[in-house]
Amino acid sequence: MKNTSEHLFEYCLRLGDTPLILGQRLAEWCGHGPILEEDIAMTNISLDCIGQARAFLTYAGEIEGKDRTEDDLAYFRNEREFRNLLITEQPNEDFAQTMLRQFLISAFHKHFYSELMRSADKTLSALAEKSLKEVNYHFRHSSEWLKRFGNGTEESRTRLMNAMDNLWRYTGDMFDMDETDKHLVECKIAADLDKIKTLWNKSVEEVFSEAGIDMPKDVFMMSGSRKGKHTEHLGHILAEMQSLARSFPGASW
Amino acid sequence: MKSKEEIWSILETIPDPEIQVISIVELGIARDVQIEGDKVVVCITPTYSGCPAMDAITHDIREKFAEEGIKNTEIKMIYSPVWTTDWIGEEAKKKLKAYGIAPPDKTSTDKSLITGKKKIIPCPRCGSDKTILVSQFGSTACKALYKCEECLEPFDYFKCH
Ligand SMILES: [Zn+2]
DSSP, X not given: OOOHHHHHXXXXXXXXXXXXXXXXXXXXXXXXXXXXXXXXXXXXXXXXXXXXXHHHHHHHHHHHTSOOOHHHHHHSOOGGGOOOOGGGGSOOOSHHHHHHHHHHHHHHHHHHHHHHTTOXXXXXHHXXXXXXXXXXXXXXXXXXXXXXXXXXXXXXXXXXXXXXXXXXXXXXXXXXXXXXXXXXXXXXXSOOHHHHHHHHHHHHHHHHHHTTOOOOOSOOOOOOGGGTOOOTHHHHHHHHHHHHHHHSTTOOO | OOOHHHHHHHHTTOBOSSSTTSBTTTXXXXXXXXXXXXXXXXXXXOSSTTOTHHHHHHHHHHHHXXXXXXXXXXXXXXXXXXXXXXXXXXXHHHHHXXXXXXXXXXXXXXXXXXXXXXXXXXOTTTOOSOEEEEESSOSSTTEEEEEETTTOOEEEEEOOO
8 A cells, every 4th residue: 555655756757747748749849840830839838848747757756755856757767657648648640630639638737737726735736826827828729720620621620530530549548547546636635537527528529619520439448657558659759758868877968 | 144135136137048138036036035044045936837047047046146255055946826927017017018028918818818809919119009919839938929010020928927
């Protein structure tokens, strides 16, 4: 049985790894955006994500009490130790898939951080308040693109629907609750994901209806992020993200 | 040993690395000063989580303090109370505008949330209300990109936050 502090460490890793991997994915667009404004937008969003990740991982290190820094946690953990949501590691593919991924996760974070602001843990509540302000922009930005894709050309709509086929199955993973979630919900530290799921469904349905698309039905949901079971993509992200730090430990410039 | 007031006046001479016309005190980044024996503790807070200027700001504070003969400095990052654009004072807003950045406008944000109408950000250059949002994401995390349809100049807007 884990004690509260061990559960909290695990929880902070989840909160940090999710924006870390999403930020890393978005950064792949740097210099490749379809237009300059979107190139800047995606790298700005990436920067927000990395900033959030840094704060949550720093706190994870403090909770653990073994002197691990944000960098130790980001660069020197292996794939099975990562707790990011599966959707964040899915490939960028085209702009439609990147924006759909952003929308689904931002809609989640919008409600998640609103709830986490009420956490009995003062650090988590402060970080949630900070992150929420940023996520609101990400949500608005990606919502606008979804509406344009859905109501745009046959091409844009087809791309959006293809992305839906690729991504929807990873949305269930966002709401899985394990013993860590349940224990911390009882301590009034964590957000109750059943509650978030209802709010998320409502927000997603609203934007989908404006985009003229239906909510996918009867899709088999993948899960595993809470146990560190990832899709094949995470290993590749980590190889790129960690290689420098592992080849030259302690390097700085 | 310097007094708290003297420390604050030193901080007031340190410009924000990205917007050089206002200081880190005016921007609300430097939050608190404590003197513990021979050590000076400065609490700073980021405008945005990923603000890359925080490292530069930390460096600038240490450098300035060293010049002033303060050897023992600790810089703490705090997240609560959360930074908002309300921390930017009226004087600083004027400086932003003169510099070509439209300052954050609280009143129009509130209205846009209730009515859903687009907020009007006057052009800092010619004052025209005929401006359009080009992108919510501008040259830095804290700014959005606008364009004036009167004088045709693009400009940054400091997002209300
Ligand atoms: Zn103008």
